[in-house]
Amino acid sequence: MSYFTMAATTFANLFRKPATRMYPVESREYPAATRGHVEIDVSNCIFCGLCRKKCPTAAISVERDDQTWGIERLKCIACGNCCEACPKGCLFMGNLYANPVTSGERETTKKVVQGA
Numbered sequence: 619m620s621y622f623t624m625a626a627t628t629f630a631n632l633f634r635k636p637a638t639r640m641y642p643v644e645s646r647e648y649p650a651a652t653r654g655h656v657e658i659d660v661s662n663c664i665f666c667g668l669c670r671k672k673c674p675t676a677a678i679s680v681e682r683d684d685q686t687w688g689i690e691r692l693k694c695i696a697c698g699n700c701c702e703a704c705p706k707g708c709l710f711m712g713n714l715y716a717n718p719v720t721s722g723e724r725e726t727t728k729k730v731v732q733g734a
Contacts, residue, residue, distance in 0.1 A: 648713050648714060650713065652713050652714075653696045653698060653711045654696070654711060654712045654713055654714045654715045655691070655694070655696060655711070655712050655714070655715060656678075656689060656694060656696070656700060656701065656709060656710075656711060656712070657709070657710055657711070657712040658687055658708055658709050658727055659708040659710075660687060660708070660727045660728070660729050661708075661729065662706050662707070662708040663687060663706065663708045663729065664705075664706055665680050665681070665682045665685055665687065665729075666680075666705065667680045667682065668703045668704065668705065669700035669701075669703055669704055669709055670700075671703070672699040672700055672702070672703040673694075673699060673700050674695070674697065674699065675693045675694065675695055676693065677689055677690045677691075677693035677694040677695075678694075678700055679724065684728070685728060685729040686726050686727065686728045686729070687726070687727050687729075688724040688725060688726040688727070689724065689725050690722055690723075690724050690725075691719045691725065692719060692721075692722050693722075696711065698711050
């Protein structure tokens, strides 16, 4: 009796779409509420350091003198506390996940002053 069940399942699957996605060819579309990774619009940042203070893992560094902002992706847990604490709204959670990292390097972003 189980042979007939298996044959029916096999026959039905011949005419259905695959249940999985062809990954390299077809990328996934993430929902709007996905917390992927922290992104910054450094042109609006005032380098107050509130994001660094609110980060529970100390993944964020802010240098006011050099006007640089940095994050260690391996330490970041994507909780969003830094985004909520930012008074200027220049930090936000990106919808996509960050690229895989294998070392504990810090990503730094420096503010560029236009025409002085």
